[in-house]
Structure formats: C-alpha cells, structure tokens
Amino acid sequence: MLKVENVSKQFPGVRALRSVSLEVNPGRVHALVGENGAGKSTLVKIISGAQPPDSGRIIFNGQVFEEYSPSYASAYGISVVYQRQQLVPMLSVAENILLGAQPRRTRFLIDRSATYRIAGDLLNRLRVKVDLRKRVAELTPALQQEIAIAKALYRQAKLIILDEPTAALGPKQIERLFELIRDLCSHGISILYISHHLEEIFRLADRITILRDGRLVTTQSTSDLTQSAVVNLMAGHDPQRVAEPAAIPAGMAEANSEVPMEALVAEEALLEIRGLTAGPVLRNVSLSVPPGQVVGLTGILGSGTHDIAQVLFGLMQPVSGEVLLEGTPFTARSPQEAIAQGVFLVPENPARDGVVAQLSIAQNISLVDLPSITRFGLLQLREEAQTAQKYVSVLRIAAPSIMREVSKLSGGNQQKVLLAKALQARARVLILEEPTQGVDVNAKEEIHRIVRELAATGKAVLVISTDIRDLLLFTDRMIVLREGQIVDDLSAEEADYTQVLNLTLGVGESE
Amino acid sequence: MSPEKGGNNQLEAKNRPAQKEPHRTADRLRIDWTTYGTTVVLVVGIIITAIFQPVFLTVSNIANVLSQIAVLGILTMAQTIVLISGGIDLSVGSNVALSGVTAGLLFLHGVPLWVDCFAALGCATAIGLINGLLVAQNRAHPFIITLGMLTLLEGIAELVTGGSPVNDMGALATILGGTIFFGIPTAVVLLFIIVVLTALFLARTPLGRTAYAIGGNEEASYLSGIPIKRTKVYIYTLAGVISGIAALTLSGILNAAEANIGTGLELQSIAAAVIGGTPLIGGRGGAWRSLQGVLLLGVVSNSLNLMSVGANYQNIALGVIVLIAVMVQKNR
Numbered sequence: 096m097l098k099v100e101n102v103s104k105q106f107p108g109v110r111a112l113r114s115v116s117l118e119v120n121p122g123r124v125h126a127l128v129g130e131n132g133a134g135k136s137t138l139v140k141i142i143s144g145a146q147p148p149d150s151g152r153i154i155f156n157g158q159v160f161e162e163y164s165p166s167y168a169s170a171y172g173i174s175v176v177y178q179r180q181q182l183v184p185m186l187s188v189a190e191n192i193l194l195g196a197q198p199r200r201t202r203f204l205i206d207r208s209a210t211y212r213i214a215g216d217l218l219n220r221l222r223v224k225v226d227l228r229k230r231v232a233e234l235t236p237a238l239q240q241e242i243a244i245a246k247a248l249y250r251q252a253k254l255i256i257l258d259e260p261t262a263a264l265g266p267k268q269i270e271r272l273f274e275l276i277r278d279l280c281s282h283g284i285s286i287l288y289i290s291h292h293l294e295e296i297f298r299l300a301d302r303i304t305i306l307r308d309g310r311l312v313t314t315q316s317t318s319d320l321t322q323s324a325v326v327n328l329m330a331g332h333d334p335q336r337v338a339e340p341a342a343i344p345a346g347m348a349e350a351n352s353e354v355p356m357e358a359l360v361a362e363e364a365l366l367e368i369r370g371l372t373a374g375p376v377l378r379n380v381s382l383s384v385p386p387g388q389v390v391g392l393t394g395i396l397g398s399g400t401h402d403i404a405q406v407l408f409g410l411m412q413p414v415s416g417e418v419l420l421e422g423t424p425f426t427a428r429s430p431q432e433a434i435a436q437g438v439f440l441v442p443e444n445p446a447r448d449g450v451v452a453q454l455s456i457a458q459n460i461s462l463v464d465l466p467s468i469t470r471f472g473l474l475q476l477r478e479e480a481q482t483a484q485k486y487v488s489v490l491r492i493a494a495p496s497i498m499r500e501v502s503k504l505s506g507g508n509q510q511k512v513l514l515a516k517a518l519q520a521r522a523r524v525l526i527l528e529e530p531t532q533g534v535d536v537n538a539k540e541e542i543h544r545i546v547r548e549l550a551a552t553g554k555a556v557l558v559i560s561t562d563i564r565d566l567l568l569f570t571d572r573m574i575v576l577r578e579g580q581i582v583d584d585l586s587a588e589e590a591d592y593t594q595v596l597n598l599t600l601g602v603g604e605s606e
Numbered sequence: 607m608s609p610e611k612g613g614n615n616q617l618e619a620k621n622r623p624a625q626k627e628p629h630r631t632a633d634r635l636r637i638d639w640t641t642y643g644t645t646v647v648l649v650v651g652i653i654i655t656a657i658f659q660p661v662f663l664t665v666s667n668i669a670n671v672l673s674q675i676a677v678l679g680i681l682t683m684a685q686t687i688v689l690i691s692g693g694i695d696l697s698v699g700s701n702v703a704l705s706g707v708t709a710g711l712l713f714l715h716g717v718p719l720w721v722d723c724f725a726a727l728g729c730a731t732a733i734g735l736i737n738g739l740l741v742a743q744n745r746a747h748p749f750i751i752t753l754g755m756l757t758l759l760e761g762i763a764e765l766v767t768g769g770s771p772v773n774d775m776g777a778l779a780t781i782l783g784g785t786i787f788f789g790i791p792t793a794v795v796l797l798f799i800i801v802v803l804t805a806l807f808l809a810r811t812p813l814g815r816t817a818y819a820i821g822g823n824e825e826a827s828y829l830s831g832i833p834i835k836r837t838k839v840y841i842y843t844l845a846g847v848i849s850g851i852a853a854l855t856l857s858g859i860l861n862a863a864e865a866n867i868g869t870g871l872e873l874q875s876i877a878a879a880v881i882g883g884t885p886l887i888g889g890r891g892g893a894w895r896s897l898q899g900v901l902l903l904g905v906v907s908n909s910l911n912l913m914s915v916g917a918n919y920q921n922i923a924l925g926v927i928v929l930i931a932v933m934v935q936k937n938r
C-alpha cells in the first residue's frame with residue numbers, strides 16, 4: 096500500500112534520513128520507533144508531503160509521488176494527526192471536520208445543515224460523543240484528536256499517520272484511541288503509529304520499523320521482537336551505556352547556598368500547602384514535601400493537578416489557603432516572583448510555552464537567569480556557551496552545536512532543553528509537568544536519574560503527569576487527585592499501576 | 607568558541623562512531639541564500655551601477671549617498687529593535703517631526719541651542735515611553751496604538767508650528783549638517799555609531815536578549831520569569847530616544863524643522879528593516895542586517911538619480927526592489 100524507497104533527507108549539519116525504506120500493508124498498524132532525533136517526524140513530513148526528500152521516492156497504491164505537497168498527499172488518502180492539533184480553534188467541531196471540502200448549496204454558499212448532518216453521522220460511526228456546534232478550542236486534547244481522525248476519515252484517508260498520539264492523553268482516553276484504531280483497521284485503513292511508549296506499540300502494532308540516526312535498522316513482525324530487543328536496536332548497543340551517567344556537575348544543581356544543611360536533616364517540609372482552594376476545581380488541598388523528595392501528582396484532566404502548579408508558579412491566585420516555603424509564607428503574582436523565591440515550573444507543552452524556537456539552545460537555557468552571565472551590563476557569551484555545553488553533555492541533547500536554533504531540534508530534544516533551563520533556574524522547588532512526554536526510552540531513564548539527583552541535592556520536586564507507570568518508576572510518593580481533592584497519598588514502592596489508575600478514576604476502591 | 611569543538615561532539619563521537627564527519631565540509635559550503643539574499647542584491651546593485659555610472663564610486667558621491675540615508679538609517683535602528691521584540695512603531699516619523707519642531711521653535715524663541723537639543727531628545731523619549739506604556743497595558747496591537755500616536759503627533763506638530771516651517775537651526779546645521787575629519791559628514795559618523803551601539807545592545811545586553819525572546823515567544827518568556835511589560839516599555843522608550851537623535855540629525859542636515867518632515871519615514875524604516883532581514887513577526891533580525899536594507903534603498907535611489915530617472919519611475923523601481931528582496935527571504 097505505502098512504499099517508502101531509499102528516502103534521504105539532509106538538513107544543514109544533520110543527515111536526518113539516509114536511504115530509508117519501509118512498507119505499510121493495508122489494514123495494519125505499522126509502528127515507527129527510534130530515539131529522539133532518529134528521524135521519525137522527518138519521515139512523516141515527507142510521506143505527508145510537508146517536505147520533499149532529497150532523494151528516493153514514495154509509492155502509494157502503485158502511484159509514484161511526483162510532487163510533495165500536503166494537498167497532493169491528502170488527495171491520495173494520506174492524513175496526519177499531529178500530537179498538537181492542526182484544527183482551527185475558533186471553528187465548530189462540524190466545520191473543522193469538513194473544512195475545505197464542505198457541501199455547497201450553490202457555488203459560493205456553504206450548506207450548513209448538510210455540514211452538520213455529515214459530521215454527525217461520521218462521529219456517530221466513530222462513537223464520539225460531542226456537541227457539533229462547540230468550538231474546538233473548548234475541547235479536551237483527547238477529543239480534539241478524535242475530531243482530527245474524523246476529519247481524516249471524511250477526506251477518505253487510507254493511511255492515517257499518528258505522531259505520538261498518546262502524549263497528551265490519560266489512560267482511559269488511550270484505551271478509547273486504541274479501540275478506534277482497531278476499528279479503523281478492520282475497515283482496511285492503515286495506521287503508521289509513532290510513539291516512545293513501547294508497551295503501546297506491542298499491544299497495537301503488527302510490524303515495527305526501527306530508525307537510528309536517520310538509518311533504517313530493521314523492520315520486523317512484533318511477534319518476533321521483545322521490548323528490550325527494540326530498546327537495544329534503537330540505541331544501537333547495549334542500553335547499559337547509560338550506566339556511566341555524567342553526574343550533574345557540582346555547582347550546577349546547587350540551590351541557594353544559604354539553605355542550611357539542617358534543612359536536609361530536619362523533617363521540616365520544604366514546600367507546604369495548607370487548605371488551598373483555587374480555580375474552578377481545587378478545594379481545600381493540603382500537602383507537604385520535605386527536601387530531597389520526588390512527589391508524583393496525578394489525576395485525570397480537570398482533577399486539579401495542573402491548577403496546583405499554576406498557583407505555585409504565580410499563574411493563578413488562591414481563593415483561600417496558604418503556601419509555605421521552608422516555613423515562610425509564599426505568594427507569587429507572576430512567574431517572575433515565583434522564580435525569585437525559588438520555584439520553577441517546566442510547562443507541559445515545550446513548543447508552545449517552554450522554549451523560544453528562534454533562539455539557540457544556549458540562549459534558551461540562559462534566558463531564565465540572564466543576570467548570572469551579565470558583567471558590566473554585557474552578556475558574557477563565552478560563559479553562556481560553557482554552561483550550555485555542560486547541559487548538552489549531561490542531558491545528551493542531540494544537536495550539532497549549542498548555537499543551533501531550538502526550532503530545528505526534534506521534539507524530545509526540545510523537552511531536554513527545557514529541563515536544562517529548569518536546572519539553570521536553581522530552584523528549591525521544581526515542578527515538572529509531563530517531563531518525559533515525547534522523550535525516548537533511554538532519555539526517559541536519564542530524566543528519571545536527573546530528577547532523582549536533583550532531589551538528592553535537597554530540592555523538593557513535584558512531578559505532575561498522567562503517565563502513572565512512568566511516575567511509579569522514579570517518585571517517592573504518589574498523590575492522587577480527583578475532582579479537586581486529594582484522594583490518596585501513598586508511597587510509590589507500595590503503590591501499583593492499577594491501584595493508582597482506579598484511584599484517579601474513582602472506581603473499584605473496595606477491591 | 608567554535609561550536610564544532612564542543613563537548614557535545616566528543617560525546618557523539620563516543621556514542622556514535624563515524625557519524626557526521628564526512629559530510630561536515632559539504633554542510634559548511636552549503637550557503638543559505640535566504641540569509642545573504644540582501645547582501646547579494648546589494649553587491650550586484652553596486653556593481654551594475656558602478657559599471658553604467660562610474661560617477662557612483664567617486665568619494666563625493668559615496669559621501670552623498672551615505673548622508674542621504676543617515677536619518678533613515680538611524681530611524682531604522684529604532685524600528686529594528688521594536689520589530690525584533692514582536693512590535694512595530696508607526697510613530698517614529700511623526701516623532702522625528704515633533705521633536706525637530708520642538709527644538710526649532712525653542713531656538714526661534716532664543717533658547718540656547720543645547721537646551722533645545724535636550725528638549726527635543728526629552729520630547730522624543732517621552733513619546734517612546736508613552737508608546738511603551740500603552741502597548742504594555744493594552745491588548746490592542748501596537749500597529750493600531752502607534753498609528754493613533756502617529757496621527758496625534760502630526761496634529762500637535764501642525765498646531766504648534768501653525769503650518770509654517772522653522773528655517774534656521776543655528777549651529778546645529780554646521781555641526782550635524784556639516785562634516786568632521788576628511789570631509790566625512792557628521793551624520794554618517796553618527797549613523798555608524800548608532801548602528802554599532804544597536805548591534806551591541808541587541809547581541810550583548812540582557813534587555814536586547816529579552817527583546818528577541820519576547821518577540822519569539824511571549825508566553826515562554828513570561829514563564830521564564832521575564833517581566834514582559836517592563837521590557838516593552840524599555841524597548842519603545844529606547845526607540846523614542848533613537849528617533850530623537852534622528853530628529854536632530856535631520857534638522858541639522860536640512861537646517862530646518864517642519865511638521866510634515868517625517869511623513870513616510872515610518873514606512874521606509876519598516877521596509878528597510880524587512881528588506882535587510884529583520885522580519886515583521888519578531889524574534890529575529892539585527893542591526894547590521896537592517897542597515898543593509900537601508901543601504902540598498904539608498905544605492906537604488908542614488909543610481910536612479912544618476913540616470914535621471916523621474917520620481918514616479920523611481921517609486922515604481924523602489925517598490926519592485928522591496929517586493930523582490932522580501933520574496934527572496936520568504937523561505938526562512
């Protein structure tokens with residue numbers, strides 16, 4: 096059905112793809128995996144016509160692509176559902192689904208009732224329940240994704256490419272998506288599925304293609320592979336290489352040196368929240384985090400975990416309750432004030448809220464603490480470069496140079512730049528929202544390690560995530576929120592996945 | 607500080623043997639034409655003009671071209687800073703007019719020249735400050751805010767001059783309108799200083815860096831702890847100060863001040879910046895790039911003058927140049 100033949104693509108300084116070939120069969124789920132920067136998204140862009148290859152060709156249903164443009168590819172039945180949507184936020188659900196191909200009453204007039212009828216039928220078929228008239232901006236990421244799939248179907252897509260589709264979804268929504276994918280396959284539609292979550296891939300995919308440094312490593316049936324074999328193939332050697340971690344250099348992670356050592360010994364909380372009520376859902380939440388602890392905060396969308404982060408970072412004002420940092424009251428009306436008091440937040444959507452795409456890696460990292468590299472009013476670019484270089488090696492950010500614009504990095508590496516920024520902020524309390532989203536398996540382990548090491552230097556780390564499995568791997572404690580209240584606070588060693596999942600959903604508590 | 611020598615590559619070399627090395631030189635030779643588009647057009651323009659009009663390369667003509675672009679060049683630096691921060695300032699031209707008129711009228715009433723100059727600079731700075739406060743406090747786009755300011759300032763300048771120009775700027779004409787060593791026009795030296803300072807400001811000061819940051823991604827900058835509003839106030843104020851310097855320069859060169867003297871300068875400064883490679887969307891660009899745009903405009907109009915092309919044709923030619931230069935940069 097889809098044949099990729101010897102496709103190569105070069106960017107200045109990076110060979111993103113080198114003679115990659117693969118074949119996707121009708122009605123099958125084909126997974127594409129590889130480390131951050133392996134070239135997955137680049138291949139997707141070529142298949143979907145967003146970028147031309149330097150050499151090689153794409154053959155779809157026997158037709159050789161003569162032109163590389165999104166409209167050409169979609170005319171052949173190839174659709175991409177990106178992780179962050181390409182929907183028009185201010186248009187309604189129905190309008191979005193039919194956009195650009197709406198039924199007409201006359202040549203210039205759109206037939207609105209037909210628009211709604213067709214969209215309604217389509218969503219019924221997919222068993223998606225949503226108000227057709229709602230603006231897309233008001234929908235959850237999960238629903239937006241389903242709308243995007245519906246849009247692809249309306250365009251008679253025969254191949255749907257999903258690039259990290261589960262990154263923004265909770266466990267239940269992921270199950271929904273899987274059902275939908277199986278349903279599509281049974282109708283002969285093929286799926287090219289890209290993800291860093293190997294367990295998802297082993298549940299879904301018939302075949303797996305592994306890329307490394309832009310090269311095709313292998314394509315095999317899922318049944319012939321194991322998760323650890325895939326990890327090894329992705330890394331190109333034994334993953335134990337991570338066993339020689341470059342420790343966070345002294346000084347880099349040191350908090351304000353005035354923090355007395357006793358703070359570490361004493362059981363006094365570094366961060367304490369008392370009776371916090373804020374925003375639409377948070378009601379009377381209390382928690383405390385001693386220095387050196389990594390606390391996972393989880394809950395489904397709208398459970399209030401995000402709001403806690405907003406309050407701590409000065410983005411939302413509490414209605415009542417108080418926050419204490421080392422026993423002293425903390426209030427922040429802006430991120431600037433929060434940072435000044437030693438709190439830093441890594442937001443969950445790096446491209447939108449985290450990095451400045453036009454600035455280089457080095458410039459992004461230093462942005463959070465310009466005064467430290469300023470002497471006599473001038474930025475010390477050499478110092479800036481040295482600092483960046485350190486982070487690039489510690490976090491293994493894959494880039495030809497620290498001068499590279501962040502817009503030219505792969506998604507996972509952008510996430511790492513953000514983490515470097517968090518380290519550079521020298522905060523006492525670090526809040527990480529979905530820190531391992533879009534990050535490859537090995538990098539994930541590195542991030543776990545980095546977070547643990549940071550905590551070991553006496554910081555309090557709050558990790559907010561819907562990825563429960565991931566949280567269990569590196570947190571000390573798990574705090575579960577539901578409908579704006581803490582429903583449980585359990586040690587990560589004792590907790591297991593289903594237990595926490597059920598707590599977030601509020602089901603099967605009696606088990 | 608060559609980035610290629612950094613630790614990252616040692617790291618990559620360790621983990622991924624024999625990776626990118628063979629392709630390095632090829633990458634380096636690959637020229638990104640979108641970056642050098644303006645430079646190429648500029649150099650080609652100079653060569654062509656020099657071939658057809660040998661007068662072009664004479665010292666006196668070069669001095670002539672440079673002094674003609676001095677005011678626009680200075681003003682373009684103000685515009686560049688604002689554009690990089692994601693804003694736009696349509697009031698720079700009318701700021702030049704009103705500040706120039708301020709100095710002129712005070713001089714006419716016998717106030718000492720140095721006081722007049724400070725008054726003009728003060729006026730220009732105040733206008734920039736007001737722009738900055740309005741832009742920082744309102745959700746309205748700076749385009750419309752500074753457009754309002756433009757109209758307002760023009761009105762005030764008309765009102766205070768009663769429509770008639772001030773035709774004597776005293777010593778300002780001999781200082782800023784004259785030459786310093788070796789017959790180099792003072793205005794050109796001033797332009798050079800302002801460009802160097804602007805380049806330094808943008809590349810090496812924290813405020814310059816934050817201008818790029820908020821122009822690139824305001825939300826991310828806010829979450830990095832950058833005081834967005836204060837930064838904007840500083841940026842527009844700085845643009846005001848530079849406009850004041852342009853005002854004095856223009857008054858000196860013309861030995862006059864007039865209410866409608868700045869009309870069109872705002873659009874020319876935007877065009878020059880964009881042609882040079884400081885895009886309207888913010889987050890990119892620089893002083894030297896913008897200067898290239900100014901030079902290109904100056905060279906083109908000078909060569910058309912030398913070939914005695916009529917004013918209407920000149921406008922058409924300039925319009926075409928603007929469009930070509932911008933299309934060359936499209937794919938960045």
Ligand SMILES: Nc1ncnc2c1ncn2[C@@H]1O[C@H](COP(=O)(O)OP(=O)(O)OP(=O)(O)O)[C@@H](O)[C@H]1O
Nearest residue numbers: 106111131132133134135136137503504505506507
């Ligand atoms: N527009 C671009 N300009 C320059 N280099 C680019 C550009 N887009 C991607 N690259 C580079 O190409 C390589 C492959 O990137 P790609 O986005 O395909 O990776 P990926 O496999 O999707 O990674 P991730 O898992 O992090 O999303 C990376 O080294 C990246 O830096």
Ligand SMILES: [Mg+2]
Nearest residue numbers: 135136505506
């Ligand atoms: Mg990607």
